[in-house]
Amino acid sequence: MDVHPIDANPAKDEPAHQHFDFRFLFHTTADIGELQTEEVSDAAWREIDSISDECLRRWISQALG
Numbered sequence: 001m002d003v004h005p006i007d008a009n010p011a012k013d014e015p016a017h018q019h020f021d022f023r024f025l026f027h028t029t030a031d032i033g034e035l036q037t038e039e040v041s042d043a044a045w046r047e048i049d050s051i052s053d054e055c056l057r058r059w060i061s062q063a064l065g
Contacts, residue, residue, distance in 0.1 A: 002021040008014060048064075051057040 004019055004021075006014075006017050006019045008016040048057060048060055051060065
């Protein structure tokens, strides 16, 4: 995970804010929709049970409720 400041962008009516980049690999056969290709280099989905890092798997499980 990466956190960095983003300046205000009046063209998008966005105030200055912190931007959180999450870098995980997931996989699905479903269409994931359109990506902001200027900001995302790749995206896929995978089942939570296939995450080998126990701490990360637990954190994601808790976040999903």
